[in-house]
């Protein structure tokens with residue numbers, strides 16, 4: 001079994017931060033403009049506490065239930081949702097996540113707007129774009145995302161801040177460059193066309209974050225390069241589906 005100690009986490013974290021800084025320097029960017037989301041999905045609370053002690057401040061999770069259970073067990077942190085949000089879990093999601101990277105449908109925007117109105121919780125939102133147009137993937141395509149930005153503006157009150165992508169798997173990080181560049185160019189075009197301010201680009205994972213930083217990422221979402229091989233932690237009790245309304 002993996003032992004999660006602060007010392008080994010710190011070593012991996014320093015390595016990742018050095019690589020982010022070097023990639024930012026190559027692109028003439030300030031490394032402070034790139035924030036690290038440590039993707040802790042599947043890893044146990046001990047691993048998360050080691051990460052927090054090492055100085056991580058943002059945790060990324062892809063399941064609402066798993067994140068809520070861990071948040072109750074771990075030290076305080078900023079929790080970001082990076083995985084798909086089911087419409088019946090919006091209320092629970094807003095109770096924890098301060099940023100949702102993975103808004104992928106217009107009905108979901110409406111649900112978030114409604115719950116936000118009721119609770120006053122106002123997460124930052126990124127629209128997930130399937131830049132390569134893979135039919136199997138979730139997310140808006142480069143055409144439908146325009147409607148989503150317009151809808152978000154029309155709904156009013158939503159804190160839309162940018163775009164996110166998970167490009168197709170490729171054997172070489174360099175092969176993801178055109179997808180990251182496409183997301184940045186799409187963001188630039190959407191800002192021009194709609195007048196929305198979309199400063200955030202969430203792109204780059206363990207295998208390709210340096211290329212993403214070179215292409216303008218402001219959030220990189222990194223799991224295995226920090227925590228090691230994916231684990232299988234699950235909450236003891238799954239919340240009743242009735243809880244999710």
Ligand SMILES: *Cc1c(COP(=O)(O)O)cnc(C)c1O
Pocket residue numbers: 039041062082083166205206207221222223224225
């Ligand atoms: C799991 C996951 C990550 C992290 O992936 P690694 O390859 O472990 O760095 C990033 N983004 C999303 C959306 C994920 O689901």
